[in-house]
Amino acid sequence: MAKVNKYGLSRTIPADVRRKVRQQSGYGCVICGMGVIQYEHVVPEYHEAKFHDPLAITLLCPSCHSKVTTGFYSKQKVLQAMKLPAAKQTGFSKDFFDFCGPHPSIKIGGMTLVRCHSPVIIYDRPILKIESPKELGAPFLLSGIFCDKEGKPTLEIVENEWRAHSDSWDVEVSAGEITVRDSPRNIVLKLKVLPPDVILVETLKMRFGFVDININGETINLKSPMSDLTLSHCLAEDCRVGISIYSLISTPQIYPSLLTRLIRNTYSITS
Numbered sequence: 462m463a464k465v466n467k468y469g470l471s472r473t474i475p476a477d478v479r480r481k482v483r484q485q486s487g488y489g490c491v492i493c494g495m496g497v498i499q500y501e502h503v504v505p506e507y508h509e510a511k512f513h514d515p516l517a518i519t520l521l522c523p524s525c526h527s528k529v530t531t532g533f534y535s536k537q538k539v540l541q542a543m544k545l546p547a548a549k550q551t552g553f554s555k556d557f558f559d560f561c562g563p564h565p566s567i568k569i570g571g572m573t574l575v576r577c578h579s580p581v582i583i584y585d586r587p588i589l590k591i592e593s594p595k596e597l598g599a600p601f602l603l604s605g606i607f608c609d610k611e612g613k614p615t616l617e618i619v620e621n622e623w624r625a626h627s628d629s630w631d632v633e634v635s636a637g638e639i640t641v642r643d644s645p646r647n648i649v650l651k652l653k654v655l656p657p658d659v660i661l662v663e664t665l666k667m668r669f670g671f672v673d674i675n676i677n678g679e680t681i682n683l684k685s686p687m688s689d690l691t692l693s694h695c696l697a698e699d700c701r702v703g704i705s706i707y708s709l710i711s712t713p714q715i716y717p718s719l720l721t722r723l724i725r726n727t728y729s730i731t732s
């Protein structure tokens with residue numbers, strides 16, 4: 462396939478144009494709202510384009526893209542959807558995590574949580590939780606919520622369906638990664654899928670209630686008016702709860718808390 466068209470236009474769409482296309486499409490396929498997408502030149506098509514005009518480009522999921530190229534969907538359908546993208550109607554683009562194998566593991570700020578039902582709990586609310594399959598052969602179910610630095614949700618996960626909010630400044634989904642930015646160079650969430658069963662939270666700048674959560678590679682910092690906790694390089698296996706902070710109810714004794722054990726081991730905690 463030629464790298465340029467007859468006008469010498471490269472197939473590579475510049476990053477700023479791609480971002481504009483994502484923003485105007487609500488970060489999902491304009492027809493169905495699915496979040497794993499491809500960029501499509503609509504009018505003019507790529508072979509007739511002289512420059513990458515964001516208003517002439519849109520997002521389509523592989524399924525809808527294929528229906529357009531094989532003639533099952535008309536160009537008019539795409540143009541109509543561009544006026545009112547599906548993700549903007551629902552408020553989010555979406556897709557699914559695939560946990561067809563063993564219990565998913567969570568890597569978050571240098572912590573590895575293996576077979577952990579509730580990896581992170583704040584104010585008794587699971588930020589992440591993993592439920593057992595509902596029937597034999599069904600997948601494990603991951604749910605959770607991520608917010609930005611102001612506490613506004615950016616990505617919610619409901620039983621393996623992830624929903625990236627369309628009012629975020631930018632959401633980019635590619636190569637097994639979901640990246641949310643609140644400005645050109647500021648990532649507030651980078652989440653990676655490491656098949657078959659690992660979710661890696663690589664970057665997070667999040668406020669939840671009075672708690673600021675900062676994850677940068679190998680460390681996680683949880684800061685509130687009352688405490689400042691930094692953790693890194695921890696492994697927890699078969700814990701019902703990973704990190705639990707600011708519980709408003711007493712933690713049942715049957716739920717061993719990783720945090721309790723970490724405090725005993727004098728990790729860098731000031732409070």
Ligand SMILES: [Zn+2]
Nearest residue numbers: 490493522525
């Ligand atoms: Zn679609």
